[in-house]
Amino acid sequence: DGCKWWRRRLQHMEQYFHAYRIDHVLGFFRMWEIPKHGGGGQYVPEGGLREWGLKNLRAIQTASNMMICGEDLGNVPPEVPPVLLELGVLGLRIQRWCDGHTWKYDYLSVAASSCHDCSPCRLWWNEEWGSVEGWYNFFIGKGECPGGPPDWVSQHIIKLHAESTSMWTINPIQDYIDMWEKLRSQNCKNDIINRPGQTENCWVWRCHLRMEKLLEANDFNNFLKKMLQGAGRGTVY
Structure with a gap:
């Protein structure tokens, strides 16, 4: 029809x-x-x-x-x-599932640090150490791969996506919040939205921060604004 x-x-x-x-x-x-x-x-x-x-x-x-x-x-x-x-x-590019070179993505694509069907980056860092260590050695390569990860690693991940060659970068709010240590949730295991194939505790995630708290986080907001503008993504469509 x-x-x-x-x-x-x-x-x-x-x-x-x-x-x-x-x-x-x-x-x-x-x-x-x-x-x-x-x-x-x-x-x-x-x-x-x-x-x-x-x-x-x-x-x-x-x-x-x-x-x-x-x-x-x-x-x-x-x-x-x-x-x-x-x-x-537009296609979807999740860095851990493709070749990882964000500067080589097709323009007709969306670069994303993670999505609802996989673990946010901080949880990924704690669950898949082998792939995480390889990622760190290739994209940062300074000393040993740290646990955590520290907020500066989360910032680097978002920066790579902001500077990607994709038309758009759309990242989960969990990955943005993890860029700022004092805004992070206490347990990153609670930040995942969906685990495909499982029926328990899926699609129940709620942000641990109220919108007012995020609006008041001037240091975080200014940092993110500067990063996005520096990557040429400050344009309002």
Whole structure:
């Protein structure tokens, strides 16, 4: 039916938003179909992914003037990136899951320090020491990799993303707050939003700081403002 439901929904959303994110954009190229009797599944369609993806994404893209970001993480078929590029759909770049070189990201992308489906950077630092140590030695390389991490490491992570070659950088507020020691939560294990595959304690995160507290943190706000302006991201769209 030409994605009528999607198109009507997006036309309504355009009254309130300038951009939106498609979760698992790969689903617009293929779906895993399991028959009613519960036998083995298969991808549908099995071929022609480029044509199918173009058809579906064009149908919703032309419904509004909103910018689209497609969550293209995981096992991405080779047909997907060229289609997103052709349509001007931004991809998502999580540094720990790609080659990590933020200065080499495609312009048509969103650079993010983490997302709702993975651990915030401070928790990542405490849970995946092997990859963290490799990251530290490559991107900072001064002495031994510190535990914690200290706030200056969190600042460096955000700075890398602010200075990335992506059109946008969108980072979770947890990673911003962790740049300032006195604003951090007491237990970073409570800062994760979702652990895919688990059903307990997901989607219950609440910021430990009231908005008034953040507005009063002048030293933090001025530091962040200076960083973003220095990276050329002080423009108001």
